[in-house]
Amino acid sequence: MSGNSRPRTTTFVDEGSSSSKWGESGGGGGGGSGSNTSYVGIKKMAKDTKIMTVIASHGHSQGVMDRSTEVSYKDTKVIGNGSFGVVYQARLCATEELVAIKKVLQDKRFKNRELQIMRRLEHCNIVRLKYFFYTSGDKKDEIYLNLVLEYIPETVYKVARQYSKSKQTIPVFFIKLYMYQLFRSLAYIHFQGICHRDIKPQNLLLDPESGVLKLCDFGSAKHLIRGEPNVSYICSRYYRAPELIFGAVDYSTNIDVWSAGCVFAELMLGQPIFPGDSGVDQLVEIIKVLGTPTREQIKEMNPNYTEFKFPQIKAHPWQKVFRARTSPEAIDLVSRLLEYTPSARILSLQACAHTFFDELREPGTKLSNGRDLPPLFNFLPVELKNMPSLNSQLIPAHIAAENAANPPESSSSGAQAGASSANASAADDTKSRPSASGSAEDLID
Known part of the structure; x- marks a missing residue:
């Protein structure tokens, strides 16, 4: 692992601590140190149970205004750590959904490349960034970036x-x-x-x-x-x-x-x-x-x-x-x-x-537990546009036929919905290739 790409984290917040360091948060943009600091409340829900409320930004940058929102979570516990920082498991209060919170030391001189990249990605086979927020550390001017990710066991x-x-x-x-x-x-x-x-x-x-x-x-x-x-x-x-x-x-x-x-x-x-x-x-x-x-x-x-x-x-x-x-x-x-x-x-x-x-790609293929396969052929136009000659091999005939009979626009069933749309869009030059440059040029290796 490159020592230049991940700053080593030296101090972590104890999962059982009521320290306000977890709740001292800066909302907003995609880099920097979060200069607009917000102090969040830590309320006792029941004995030994804490609800943490933070000011967070939405994870995905495309199609969502870069606005702040309150996010409350509970049942926090450490599930992993390393030179990059520490990972917590928590439960969102609004939905009872489990999430993973990856906490990394933020160098204020540079934008965080992991955050910048993850905000551009939205794919069924890539872990989803739901929110992100900043917290202060024990040392002066020490800032941590917290990435709130979907939890997969x-x-x-x-x-x-x-x-x-x-x-x-x-x-x-x-x-x-x-x-x-x-x-x-x-x-x-x-x-x-x-x-x-x-x-x-x-x-x-x-x-x-x-x-x-x-x-x-x-x-x-x-x-x-x-x-x-x-x-x-x-x-x-x-x-x-x-x-x-x-x-x-x-x-x-x-x-x-x-x-x-x-x-x-x-x-x-x-x-x-x-x-x-x-x-x-x-x-x-x-x-x-x-x-x-x-x-x-x-x-x-x-x-x-x-x-x-x-x-x-x-x-x-x-x-x-x-x-x-x-x-x-x-x-x-x-x-x-x-x-x-x-x-x-x-x-x-x-x-x-x-x-x-x-x-x-064979019709009727199922998992050993009898469940249907996960979505495998719901290709986005961007996935197929670069190599349209592969489309007929990538999208099975029975899936293409199903989607032709039930276009994605009118079909809500869809484990594999979207494949025929992506297939048709692969040769559509009216859709522009997404920008890959982002702000990577502003980042160190």
Whole structure:
């Protein structure tokens, strides 16, 4: 993880404390320190139960006035922490809905990139930012940004670990379901020029009942601009693309595709495919499988890399990397994801159209609990516009027929509503491509 991209948090508020530090809040805009400070009340609801009321701003910036609103929540408890800060679980008083509140130290000199990016994203496979607000810290001029996110109970990491403890691997059907949704989320952000830069099982949230997967933790994400340098020490080690190990600073969103390939391989194997102990050892693990990269491949990964002293090792056949019963479609997909040459990797939307996922497109396919599949084909126009040639592969015939009979404008049923609209809109040049620049140019790496 890049030390430059996430300031370390040194003090946290005790979840049981009645300190006003939680309630000293600045509402409004998308960055800065919240100069218009509002002091909120903490009321006793019952014995040992507190209701926190804060002045917050709406999370999504498109189509919503940047206005402040009162948000009350209760039942706060710590559910995670790290160098980035701390994550709380809470319950919104108005709806009784569970939320996650991610609290990070805000550098007043810069806008918070995670906030800026999340306010632009609205997708069924990306965790939703509901509100955000600011609180003061223990030190003078110390300001914390609090991101109020939808709460989703599980992660792919936890589910995979449960199977691993039982000496089993996740059923292939669920691997298809989870990976498909991951590729959808990546296709959506990549089209906007946003690179997540920390794809790993821990950042893939799961609702085990509905089968919905949502990508979370945009603390390392960045809008990449060709020609502008980025830090290479990014992404968790097991999932770090080889061009990052070679020190590339002008990389692309293809580093996320590599990471997704590592996740895919891990789910099939039941363990990480490249478990390096260090940056150098990580490259050794990759070479054991892919073989020694050629000079041309190294040049594609980082033109400025000049050290070419590597032992010549042949690639290990993919069929021998995985279990004997692994399908040819799965092996083909992973081989297209885990390519040394970044530009040779399959794109995320192309991955969604891969034959490995055809089972999800078959009529009548349901979850093992008998429930319908989560929305998989409700593509937004922005998702399909860039590669209209894939539309017929991405949207199953039975879904297209259903939507033709019940246009989204008049249909409210809709688990998969919107697919035919997106299909038709893909070639509609009247809709402009959304701006991906935002204010990323104002931010540090």
